[in-house]
Amino acid sequence: MFRKIDRKEFFTRNAIEIAPDLLGKLFVKKDKNEYLAGIITETEAYCGIIDEASHSFKGRTNRNGAMFQEGGVIYVYFIYGNHFCVNIVTGQEGIGEAVLIRSMQPLSGIKLMQENRWKYSKRKFPITDDRKLLNGPGKICKAFNIDNSNNGKSLFGDNLFIAEQNPSENIEYLQTERIGISKSKEFKWRFLVKDSEYVSR
DNA sequence: ACGAAGATCTTCT
DNA sequence: GAAGATCTTCGTT
Numbered sequence: 372m373f374r375k376i377d378r379k380e381f382f383t384r385n386a387i388e389i390a391p392d393l394l395g396k397l398f399v400k401k402d403k404n405e406y407l408a409g410i411i412t413e414t415e416a417y418c419g420i421i422d423e424a425s426h427s428f429k430g431r432t433n434r435n436g437a438m439f440q441e442g443g444v445i446y447v448y449f450i451y452g453n454h455f456c457v458n459i460v461t462g463q464e465g466i467g468e469a470v471l472i473r474s475m476q477p478l479s480g481i482k483l484m485q486e487n488r489w490k491y492s493k494r495k496f497p498i499t500d501d502r503k504l505l506n507g508p509g510k511i512c513k514a515f516n517i518d519n520s521n522n523g524k525s526l527f528g529d530n531l532f533i534a535e536q537n538p539s540e541n542i543e544y545l546q547t548e549r550i551g552i553s554k555s556k557e558f559k560w561r562f563l564v565k566d567s568e569y570v571s572r
Numbered sequence: 573a574c575g576a577a578g579a580t581c582t583t584c585t
Numbered sequence: 586g587a588a589g590a591t592c593t594t595c596g597t598t
Contacts, residue, residue: 415579424579434594452591454580471579493582509580551579 373399373408373534377527382442386416386461386468389442391562393459393470395542397478397534400515405483407515409475409505410536412569415549416560417458419467423554427467437523439467445531447512447522454509457517459526459533473550473561475505476569484514507571 376396382389391414399408417425426435426448437446441464447457458469477484484504485497498504505511512518526532543565548556550572563570 417579426579429595432595448579449593450578451580452578452593453582456579458579473579507580513581549579553578 373397373406373532374537375399375532375534377532379441379443379527381533382459382461382526383463384442384461386418386470387560389459389461390414390416390470390560391542391544391546393472393533394544394562394564395536395540397536398472398475398511398515399532399534400517401530402480402483402487402516405480407480407484408478408534409511410478410569411472411475412567413472413474413561413563413571415471415473415562417469417471418560419462422468422558424549424552424558425468425555427469431467435467438469439465440523443526444523445517445521445526447517447519449519450509455512455518456508457512457515457521471508472511473508474563474567474570475511476567477501477504487514487516502568506569 393411393414396411397408419427427438431439442461444460446460446469458471460469462468489497544562545565546559547561549561
């Protein structure tokens with residue numbers, strides 16, 4: 372059903388190389404025995420020692436430990452008292468870099484993702500506009516039911532993985548400054564699919 | 573023990 | 586377009 376990427380070498384490259392490479396790939400997670408999937412449309416690379424905006428900049432702590440694992444797991448963190456964000460950890464063990472998934476185009480399990488977004492929220496109606504279902508890191512985690520308990524989980528299992536589209540096409544993308552940070556703004560490490568309606572801004 | 577900052581989202585106007 | 590919600594994490598006392 373899905374063409375899972377289970378080559379370790381895909382994830383042990385540099386975050387800056389992998390971030391654009393993830394565009395057009397599928398992020399898949401099983402929830403309630405159903406496959407939730409989205410086409411990745413927007414990513415940001417966070418690197419180790421030279422990147423002041425990265426959680427790993429000041430070294431390994433209890434919170435960012437997953438970032439320092441070998442590429443191929445996810446790093447989930449809690450932010451602004453409200454939201455979770457999910458990253459694809461990249462590079463060799465001990466480096467501390469990752470790619471933040473910022474936006475996706477819903478692909479399958481859309482109804483369940485709508486419910487997950489709606490549940491425990493104050494809104495009166497579910498989100499029926501696909502363009503607004505997964506266009507932000509916090510929204511993605513809500514829709515996919517991702518929280519702290521998923522931190523450090525492997526992408527080589529059957530419940531959580533990255534897959535290739537069939538056929539894998541050449542994606543045109545733009546490269547801009549990252550969003551929502553105050554340090555290291557000069558690095559243009561945000562990658563988004565050109566002309567996509569499924570991005571955060 | 574305390575305080576400030578933070579890779580966001582929603583709800584106003 | 587601006588601001589408030591909300592709370593964990595980490596550095597400082």
